[in-house]
Amino acid sequence: MTKFIDLTLSGISTGAVYAAVALALVLIWRATRIVNFAQGAMLMITTFIASAVISSSGSYWLGFAVALAAGLVFGAVVERVLIRHVENAPPLNAVILTLGLYTLLVAAAGMIWGNSPRSFPAAFSLQGYKVGATRLLFSPNDAFTVLVVIAVAGGLALLFRFTPLGLQMRAAAFAPEVARLLGVRVGRMLTVGWALAAVAGALAGVLVAPSVFLGPNNFDPILISGFVAAVLGGLDSPPGALIGGLVLGLALSYVSGYEGSALAPLAALVILIAVLMVRPGGLFSAAKERRV
Amino acid sequence: MLAVDDLRTHYGPVRAVDGVSLTVLEGSVTAVLGANGAGKTSLLRTITGLVPASGGRVTLAGEEITRLPVEEIVRRGLAHVPEGRGVIAELTVAENLRLGGLWRRKEAAPADEIYDLFPRLRERQGQSASRLSGGERQMLSIGRALMARPRVLLLDEPSLGLAPVIVAQLMGLIRRLADTLGLAVLLVEQNARSALSIANRGIVLNLGQVVADQEPHKLAADERLRHAYLGF
Numbered sequence: 001m002t003k004f005i006d007l008t009l010s011g012i013s014t015g016a017v018y019a020a021v022a023l024a025l026v027l028i029w030r031a032t033r034i035v036n037f038a039q040g041a042m043l044m045i046t047t048f049i050a051s052a053v054i055s056s057s058g059s060y061w062l063g064f065a066v067a068l069a070a071g072l073v074f075g076a077v078v079e080r081v082l083i084r085h086v087e088n089a090p091p092l093n094a095v096i097l098t099l100g101l102y103t104l105l106v107a108a109a110g111m112i113w114g115n116s117p118r119s120f121p122a123a124f125s126l127q128g129y130k131v132g133a134t135r136l137l138f139s140p141n142d143a144f145t146v147l148v149v150i151a152v153a154g155g156l157a158l159l160f161r162f163t164p165l166g167l168q169m170r171a172a173a174f175a176p177e178v179a180r181l182l183g184v185r186v187g188r189m190l191t192v193g194w195a196l197a198a199v200a201g202a203l204a205g206v207l208v209a210p211s212v213f214l215g216p217n218n219f220d221p222i223l224i225s226g227f228v229a230a231v232l233g234g235l236d237s238p239p240g241a242l243i244g245g246l247v248l249g250l251a252l253s254y255v256s257g258y259e260g261s262a263l264a265p266l267a268a269l270v271i272l273i274a275v276l277m278v279r280p281g282g283l284f285s286a287a288k289e290r291r292v
Numbered sequence: 293m294l295a296v297d298d299l300r301t302h303y304g305p306v307r308a309v310d311g312v313s314l315t316v317l318e319g320s321v322t323a324v325l326g327a328n329g330a331g332k333t334s335l336l337r338t339i340t341g342l343v344p345a346s347g348g349r350v351t352l353a354g355e356e357i358t359r360l361p362v363e364e365i366v367r368r369g370l371a372h373v374p375e376g377r378g379v380i381a382e383l384t385v386a387e388n389l390r391l392g393g394l395w396r397r398k399e400a401a402p403a404d405e406i407y408d409l410f411p412r413l414r415e416r417q418g419q420s421a422s423r424l425s426g427g428e429r430q431m432l433s434i435g436r437a438l439m440a441r442p443r444v445l446l447l448d449e450p451s452l453g454l455a456p457v458i459v460a461q462l463m464g465l466i467r468r469l470a471d472t473l474g475l476a477v478l479l480v481e482q483n484a485r486s487a488l489s490i491a492n493r494g495i496v497l498n499l500g501q502v503v504a505d506q507e508p509h510k511l512a513a514d515e516r517l518r519h520a521y522l523g524f
Contacts, residue, residue: 164394171380171391177342178378183366183395183440 002134007257008250009138015249016149020204021226022233022241023153024197029235031173031193032087037098040223041105042078042198043205044216046071048113050206051120051214060121067202075198079191087190109216117218120209145207152203153242156196160238169193221265225252228272234282243284293318293476294339294370294444299348301331301338301500308334310500311348316444316476321466323491323508325484326521331500332480333375336446339478340372341365352444367395371442373433375449375480381422385413388421388432393439406435409465427458438469444476445469451483459483463490484522488512496521 021039028036036042046067054063082101086093124140160166171179172189180186204226205219212218225248233244248271255267275282294316301309308331316322324332337343339350341362349358357365366372379388386403393400407414410431416424421432430450437445447466451459467490470477481487488494488508496504496517504517511517518524 164390167383167387167391168394170383174382175378175380178374178380179391180342180362181340181366181372181374181378182391182436183363184391185363 003257006137007253009136009142010257011250011253012246013138013142013145013249014208014253015229015246016146017204017208017222017245018225018229018248019153019242019245020149020200020207021222022229022245023156023238024201024204025226025230026233026235026238026241027156027193027197027200029230030238031169031190032083032094033091034083034087034094034098035227036197037095037223038078038101038105039197039201039226040219041102041109041216042074043071043201043222044109044214044219045105046074046198046202047120047205047209047214047219048109050202051113051118051209054121060123064123064206067206068199071198071200071202072195075201076191076195078198079194083194084187084190106216113216115216117213117215120206120214122210126210141210148203148207149242149245152200153238156200156238165192224265225268228268231272231282232275234284237282237284240282240284244282293353294478295351296335296339297349297351299335299338299350300346301334301343302346303334307500308343309338309345312497312500312502313348314478314495314502314505316478317492318443318476319470319474320492321470321477321479321490322493322495323484323487324478324480324495324497325482325487325511326497327523328482329499330497330521332497333448334500335497336372336374336448336478336480339446340370342372363395366440369440369443370446371437371440371444372446373437373448373450375452379421379424379429379432379436381420383421384417385419385421385424385432386417388436389413389417389439392436393441396440399441401439401441403439406438409438410435426453427455427462430454430458430462434465434469438473442475444478446478446480448480449482450479451481451486459486463487466490482523484518485512485524 024039025036028034049070050063050067053066054060082097086097122141124144126139126141128136128139160170168184169189169192171184172186176186208222229244229248230241232248233240251271252264252267256264296312296314299309299312312335314322324335326332334343338345341360345358349356352368352370357368389403389406412428413431413435424432450462463486466477466479469475479487488511491508494506494508494511495502498521504511
């Protein structure tokens, strides 16, 4: 029973990170219909920046804040400088562009910071809580991870639901031409969408870095898991991304715990295929027709 | 209020709008009529900037707007209700309305003003716009456009798919909007009889060109035009 509880708590913690990455992918997908294959590399860069700030200042929280701010700026710049040119082009153009950006960022990180993985500090203790004589596989840092992801997802939900900016962003995502006819500056909304997505990605980076270490390619598995979580929840659904991330985190934790960690990537693939076969729109995406 | 001068639009080799000139005065309704493919929708889309003009000019209250971005044209007081009604189905009725007046900030029309005009929308304000009937969607599209207190209203086939009784009510409303708010209305319609019943001026398009520009009663009395282009 203790093992089940441990695996559940651990699954929630890693699921929160997947949820943050999935959220980043979903925000971009629903605004621009682009799967950002560079998301993993973008969050790797912001995490390296955070690491550099932490090393030079000694303050984890300054590094954390700089990572989020860098994500905000980075996402906006990528949209304005690169993505804007392919937003109305055939989908393959965006795929190639984001793959190219991924390659560029990974190579640049290797040249600047080296290819050897390095440690990254955690915000709080990594030692599990003690309940009676048992020490759980759930640490204060895991609790922080879960809470901060929930807070960010909640904040985004409030932004979209209750603010003029959120209303304009939703309109720009759902019906860009109609939105323009209502005076919405759609281009600006897309920039904001990419910026927010990059913040969610940057958050995932600093949260997961203590456990995967920091290196140019170390976040690739996180991107894959985030992608599976996004598909699981529905690429159009931010709440779906959150729940998809948690469900995937739990599923992979149980598979790792009971059947061995080598099976976890295979389990993610099986989940992805099962979702695409049974409910291609994802668990939380309303099925709707789309003109092609 | 709105002046279009020798406006031209090409889709590749096809001339969708071919040297169209017209004016729409404050407080008046100008009906643009013609068969499918005559260039009516392309004309409106070019005026609004959704399609780039190949030539000619559009002025709004004396200011040239021909090559401005759509959002800037809208922010100068032009509202365009597109064909197919253009409500955003993923938003609620209230959100659709709010969106219409956002850029006007405090100068936007209060939602209650629109609800007074369309009481059905008040009853359905919390519902998803996807659940509205065709007539209600049309009310929402027009109401949403009015939230920004525009000076010029472009309406693209507002009667499409509506029951005759709803069409009659809609045309009455459009006339009242022009009379009471002083709106300059450019009304694109295939339902020529209904459109001419409220218009101050009628323009007939064929293959992107103006083939007639007259007072409505003269258009309706011209048997050749009626049979060739107006379908009644």
